[in-house]
Amino acid sequence: MSERIWTAALVVIGDEILSGRTVDKNVTQLASWLNVQGIRLAEVRIVPDVQSAIVEAVNALRIRNDYLFTTGGIGPTHDDITVDAIAAALQVPVVVHPEAREALDAYYASRGGLTEARLRMARVPEGADLIPNRMSGAPGIRYGNIFILAGVPHIAAGMLDALTGTLEGGLPVLSRTVGAWVAESEIADLLRETEKAYEGVSIGSYPFFREGRVGANFVVRATDQALLDACADALTAALAEQGRAPVAGGI
Amino acid sequence: MSERIWTAALVVIGDEILSGRTVDKNVTQLASWLNVQGIRLAEVRIVPDVQSAIVEAVNALRIRNDYLFTTGGIGPTHDDITVDAIAAALQVPVVVHPEAREALDAYYASRGGLTEARLRMARVPEGADLIPNRMSGAPGIRYGNIFILAGVPHIAAGMLDALTGTLEGGLPVLSRTVGAWVAESEIADLLRETEKAYEGVSIGSYPFFREGRVGANFVVRATDQALLDACADALTAALAEQGRAPVAGGI
Incomplete structure (x- = not known):
């Protein structure tokens, strides 16, 4: 029963996220894509456009995860330093990929032709492969277990699309959401005991306030469908037994 | 001219963010709030509901930043382990705050009264102070330079509101956005040279695709208003000189 769990980390590179100017969309996008590949997003770091910060994050995370993704900083301008920083982290030179x-x-x-600035987007850590980009000119880059993606979400999405099915993973994490009109504090014991009774299942509790009432979604997760269903069904039955009204349609 | 820069880091604690189920809103919210306090968000880590992961992130970031914020994991259920993890990081016991x-x-x-599960929300690392929560029962927690906030964004917002003006900071970072209908690769040299000509200014370049055309926003940042204006005006003039059409209203 103890299966290999595959993990990935993400380094989001961008002053614009840390300044609050831009809302990141790549965390959610990558997490959802990884789930389908049977890979878990284990940690995310958001770092500024500063080489030492990128080097530290990349080196810490590439070693302890099966895969490391980065987003941002691969364009043609002076603030695009991702390739140089990752090459420095790997201690390899930067070369133009033919x-x-x-x-x-x-x-x-x-x-208007290939200017020097545009040619910057052909630079890769020596030994890297390319990830196709069907949206615009600059490709993504793969070096070992590192995947360097664009920061613009729809371009990153295209690069992920090109990688679909190519990464080894384990069993996808399945989930079911059980919603109820109940304050999570009233059923904390039930949640804890239910999780304990089904080994291999995790239950997350996410309260909400809606229509002037307090409710919560309980997200049950497991890699085994039968186990997941058994636990979610047991939780649903226990909530009904306590007279807790279900939230229509889960979420 | 060399002023002290105050920095903060954020640890987002939550399986629900890493699974892609929930889109984080606290990074942007905290970043914007910090800007007003004259504090820069220097790094963010998103970690799972796992004690060792929280301990590592908290200990790494609380030392090298003036302030450390966390969001998430302070509710009444079994998956709320933030207080225990931070107490472990600090090597202090957990006590009930009167x-x-x-x-x-x-x-x-x-x-329905204060149950054992609800009393969990009164637990703090020994020696901590409270951050008022006007939205619901559970307060936030302050311990030294660590600020432990709720994960639900509007509750976190209320806690930040209670902290407004109480943290020492430096000069707020000011910004102006100059938008133009131009591929950023065509003016990469201009951006680099403009940034170099105005010490203390940083320029970020953020391309977009809109109305079937390519454009970019150039975000000029500085703590000095006159310097900021001089640089943004110079960039605007240089773009006009090259015949690049401005994007109405900047952003």
Whole structure:
């Protein structure tokens, strides 16, 4: 029963997230994509556009996870330092990737040509492979277990799409949400005991305030469908037995 | 001219963020609040509901920043382990705070009384002070430079509100956004040179695709208003000189 759990970490690189100017969308997007691949997002760090901060985060996380993703900082401008920082973390030189150069050449042929600034987007840590980008000119980059993605969410999504099915993972985490009109503090014991009774299941409790009433969603998670259903059904029955009104449609 | 820069870090505690189920709103909310206090959000870590992960993040970040905030995991259920984890990080025992107990007693007087599960929300690392919570019963917690906030964004917002003006900070970072209908790769040199010409200013470049056209916002940041204006005006003039159409209203 003890299966291998595959994990990934994400380093979000961007002053714009830390300043509050831009709301990150890549954490949720990557987490959902990883779930389908049978990989768990284990930790996220959001760091500024500062080389030492990127190096520290990348080196800490790439070693203790099966996969490491980064988003942001791969464009043509002076604040795009991700490739240099990751190459420094890996202690390898930065080189121009011939296929990336070709892709950029083709993309910019009708857009004013490949300038020096644009050629920056063909730079990779030596030994890296490319991740296709069908949205714009600059490809993503793969180096070992590191995946360097764009920061713009729809471009990152395209790169993830290109990676779908190519990463080894374990069993996807399945979940069921049981909602009830109850203050979570009233059924804390029930939750704890139910989780304990079903080994391999975790239950998260997320309160909400809606229509002037207090309720909570209990998210039951497991990799085994039968186990998940048994636990979620038991929780649902126990809540009904206590006279707690279910929230229609779970969430 | 070299002023002291005050920094803060945030540890977001929550399986629900890492699973992709819930979109975090506390990063943006805290970042914006900190800006007004003259404090910069320097790093964020999102960690699961696992004590060792919380301990590691808290101990790494509380030392190298002026302030450390956490969000999430202070409710009454079994998955709320933030207080125990932070007490473990600080190597102090967990005790029931008398004022927190009183506040919970008052809050739950008309709601079924103070059960053992609810009393969990009065537990604090020994020596901690409370942060008022006007939305619900459980207070936030302050211990030294650590601020333990709720995960539910509007409750966290109320706690931040209670802290407004109480933390020492430096000069707020001011910003102006200059938008233009131009591919950022076409003016990468201009951006780099402009930033270099105005010491103390940083320029971030954020491309977008809208109305079928490529554009970018250039966010100019500085703590000095005159310096900020000089740089933003110079950038605006240089873009106009190159015939780049401005984006109405900046953003």
